[in-house]
């Protein structure tokens with residue numbers, strides 16, 4: 510370590526930072542790492558879900574040791590004019606289980622919590638409490654940075670963990686129930702709304718009300734009332750044992766080079782959602798965070814400036830590969846009337862199961878892209894073209910007042 514405190518310092522113990530730390534511990538246990546988190550434990554208050562098909566065999570191996578919910582019999586989707594069960598297995602990990610494994614598997618003393626970082630540079634980090642931690646390589650995983658350089662809309666949601674007094678009898682997740690009324694959340698003229706339901710146990714349900722909305726406003730009491738209404742409709746009663754909210758960017762375009770310059774700290778690698786490793790349309794990051802963690806662990810001897818250059822280059826490649834999904838997002842937000850946005854997904858879910866899997870993992874083939882865009886369009890062609898020629902609002906900071 511040549512007199513430094515550690516080999517690799519990772520700032521932000523969220524999904525990406527935690528997975529990088531885990532991959533390094535598994536593949537390069539001799540390296541000294543520090544995972545530095547502002548909050549009281551890694552992971553925050555989240556539930557991360559993914560399709561088994563999102564991950565490579567090495568990625569699945571990295572996720573293997575987490576205690577998580579798994580559904581091998583697939584999932585349902587529901588739209589006004591189309592219902593279907595798809596066979597792809599689904600997984601879901603609670604942040605408490607994420608934190609428990611990091612605490613168990615990372616070497617003692619490598620996780621620092623309640624340790625907000627005030628500044629970082631190529632040689633280390635300065636904590637708000639005045640301590641400095643020096644490192645050969647510094648990786649910034651502090652989460653998405655709101656920006657005027659990227660544009661799009663927002664995914665706004667609230668999820669409730671309900672414990673029912675008796676078994677609820679649900680065996681498969683419902684990934685999208687868009688047969689619900691297409692209400693808009695507070696402050697928006699309209700949105701694509703769906704409810705997401707995970708049967709976490711025989712008496713545990715996770716019910717999430719989600720909106721593809723133009724504005725990042727989140728009204729907790731209204732979302733809570735809509736979950737109540739959905740529960741009543743399904744006859745589900747019980748005690749609320751957990752709650753999460755999210756306001757996630759849906760990126761439809763922008764100047765990625767300018768965004769990278771905004772986030773760049775010379776010699777520091779920018780990873781996770783902050784680095785741009787996100788599916789622009791679903792806002793999911795888990796498959797990308799797993800791949801990036803393995804890529805960093807495979808080159809863990811690089812000096813900080815070379816690691817920063819490597820991660821930036823991977824982010825640029827990722828941005829290029831995601832162009833198709835940004836275009837679909839543009840059609841969703843700018844082409845479809847808010848109350849008709851669901852039609853874009855309704856039509857998509859009539860396509861083949863493998864195509865849908867590749868869409869979620871961000872690996873659509875040329876043929877997949879053609880299939881998504883051909884056939885009877887879900888929105889009028891003139892509006893679709895108009896949408897592609899227009900631009901969406903910048904992804905500036907959501908109002909924090911209502912978020913957990």
Ligand SMILES: Cc1cc2nc3c(=O)[nH]c(=O)nc-3n(C[C@H](O)[C@H](O)[C@H](O)COP(=O)(O)OP(=O)(O)OC[C@H]3O[C@@H](n4cnc5c(N)ncnc54)[C@H](O)[C@@H]3O)c2cc1C
Nearest residue numbers: 521523524525547557558626651652755781782793794795
């Ligand atoms: C409620 C919710 C549910 C989601 N569900 C899914 C899902 O099911 N599947 C999926 O793929 N994606 C999901 N996402 C989207 C995305 O995967 C997550 O946002 C993911 O956590 C992003 O990972 P990250 O590591 O980049 O950022 P984060 O997980 O947000 O981690 C950033 C970390 O940095 C810390 N930090 C920030 N500033 C400092 C500082 N100055 N010093 C020290 N630490 C700092 C924060 O406290 C935080 O822990 C969800 C997001 C939310 C909010």
